[in-house]
Amino acid sequence: MTAPGRWIQHWDPEDETFWNTTGEKVARRNLYFSVLSEHIGFSIWTLWSVLVLFMGPEYGLTPADKFLLTSMVTLVGAVVRVPYTFAVAIFGGRNWTIISAGLLLVPTVAAFAVMEPGTSFSTFLLVGLLAGIGGGNFASSMTNINAFFPLRKKGWALGLNAGGGNIGVPVIQIAALAIIGANGGPRVLLGIYIPLIVVAAVLAVLYMDNLASVKNDTGAAKDAVKEGHTWIMSFLYIGTFGSFIGYSFAFGQVLTTQFGRTPLQATYLTFIGPLIGSLIRPLGGWLADRYGGAKITLWNYVAMGAATAVLVGASMQKSLPLFVIVFVILFTLTGIGNGSTFKMIPGIFQNKALAKGLEGEAAVLYGRRLSGASMGLIGAVGALGGVGINLAFRQSFLSYGSGTGAFVAFLAYYAVCFAVTWAVYLRRPQARTITTSAATEEKKQLSYAEV
Template sequence: MTTPTRRKHHITDWDPEDREAWDNGNAAIARRNLIWSVICEHVGFSVWSLFSVLALFMGPQYGISLDQKFVIAATATFVGACLRIPYTQATARFGGRNWAIFSAVVLVVPTVMLLVLMLNPGEFGFGWFLLVAALTGLGGGNFASSMTNINAFFPQRMKGWALGLNAAGGNIGVPAVQLVGLLVISLASDRPEIVCAVYLVLLALAGLGAALFMDNLDHQTSSGKAMVDCLKYRDTWLISVLYVGTFGSFIGFGFAFSQVLNISFTASGDPKPALAAAQIAWLGPLLGSLSRPVGGRLADKVGGGRVTMWCFAAMVASSAILVAAGTVSDSNGKQITGGVLTAFVVGFILLFLISGVANGSVYKIIPAVFEAKAQANRGLNAFGKVTWSRSMSGALIGIAGAFGGLGGVAINLVLRASYQSSKSATIAFWVFLAFYVVAGVITWWFYARGEKRTSSAEEDVTTTSSAVGVA
């Protein structure tokens, strides 16, 4: 059994595929690191998503227009997406525990700055909000480092579950901060700084927990070279496109849903549109987060390609609900009736729920693809195959995560353009529907139709036969 040194929290010769060591203590070590990785990533996601809540507090006194709110959300999403590339390398360079501590502590800076902005409405211009939004993007980078770290702790047979659970715990940070916002709006609608204060405390707890309970591995294999090598494979680009449709949908709608609801409730004549929006906005991200490990578990059983393909088909149907509701509203002079509002809520909730399942299933495809390639490479010995597969999987986690975040940017910009051009979101809904059709076809052709399961007494691994040896 491999055990960490108590003072240095450093583990050497970690081999998650060693069943005897796993059953005799390594499983407990992996679970402990998973728990605190989830907590740190969770708080990071919440800080990243702060503007999705605080936008509801930002009335005319702040001097920020509707268009500018969408740009602020897109800025936070964009920076978070871009930082996923260097954050993927961070665990190999600094250690998973060390980087978890740093990534929690550094988020104190934008949280304090945002607290100051909210305490002084009208004193700071649009540029200041953009700057702070960009700094909250540091929380979005946490996902890549956390996923790469956990990927190294768990054996191949459990990666779908472990990565799905880790990602879900982080994603729940989106509805969590929205629930905090709802509570503050309900009890103290003129005190948005309370939301920031809550997360200053949680950041301190996350950093302390990481310092006390997490460990560094001596063979984290993510590297810049692996990322460059990873880009040579066609699967990298295809899986990144799929992740734009899954995680991109989750985080993009996570930032935009409350604003779309606020606009819709205002148009419907609700006397308190911000409160009405806050009461619903958290539900979609929560369901999307909870469904993510379900997607990983399903993918472990029947294949990541199949699960992802059916998810995109369901997302096409959910988008059709939004298109139909938007078309009805547009034909009635942009009036938002109770039926149209209900259809908007149902369509978005379904998109959140299904994108969560697809998030988990796509992350099962990633290690399966490179495991299959490694096993087909006769030039590698057994250890070399494990090391190469883990390194490439970690690299693709960062690359796909970055592309997924950029998908969230696109959602906010497409919605902004749609409202600017037609005073409604219907055009944006058509764009989303078309993209899900394309993503579904890609999934079917490259991953679902050639997918098969292989089982043994030791493990049940999903492989993608069509991906083996394909560059």
């Protein structure tokens, strides 16, 4: 089954006999080591959300400077997700995991070199931009793992893959908490991650595989760009993952700027939300597998809107306990939504295949081809939501001295996401004269409720 260089020539996870005898074991092994590399990638991507807490008055940066810095890091992480998605087809999943893990050494070593008072803001900004490549590991990992698992297992597998990666955010925050508490400096934190990156790359060399069936297909990218569902799901993913990554970057700065917490006090609180949001993402995928991703996503947006409305009040009243509790709840909801929205993607394109009249293996290949290509685009656009959140906080603090204005904007966005989810994936067709074509259209519409 495996050729030299760890290339698997035959892979058919939809065949239950193949899956039970061979496929599941191989798929799980690749999932676990893919998660490790993606996990460290997330830590390096969100590195500067932690480093700015180390940067006191002696660094000469204003709160607006710090929000701008983290916004630009988020932006690069979003943009590189597009080429990272297609790198899997060009190099192979295993090979690209090795390369992308090794590339994480560049921003980490660069940050180690410049992290001291007296360094110019432009230098910090340039080095911070390098850290953005850590955001790309998510896209390549999700595209790779999507090809390993059958449709009936994708919600769980993609949720676990993404959740294990997302948890890199709170892990680096917890590490920073321990280092700050021990009076250590930022270079201690960076020194810990440099060898971990090497370990992740070596383990990918030893234990991962490439799938020969995942071939370079520029046509898939073009088809995904033309497909309306790619952009609808991108819009919805801005609301879930954009919120998760944006809040992960901004939470500590909001606590220090609006509530006057010290870096140590802020770090005691900032890791809780991302940790729970990461751990619960597989649950969002599992719920979507069982009840339908569109249904879970819809009601999750209702809950996110309610939580954000409470945050507006907590921000206006300057109630730190209520603010922290509800922010953690909102983080939890972003994790559930991340799992449910990404579960929707394979199902949507599988339904598109059936609507085209494709059956059996042809339908599976069509769905896998378009869902894999679209995941990188959806992940990239979704991550841009993190840029918007940091820029919204920056403008809100400049204009009003607090984050209240930003939360009002987020509440409005979640309301629109609710409406889009209902209108596109759950709304029943209006009553009409029953014809063959109308009945067919209704069948297609109803099927989206189960994606």
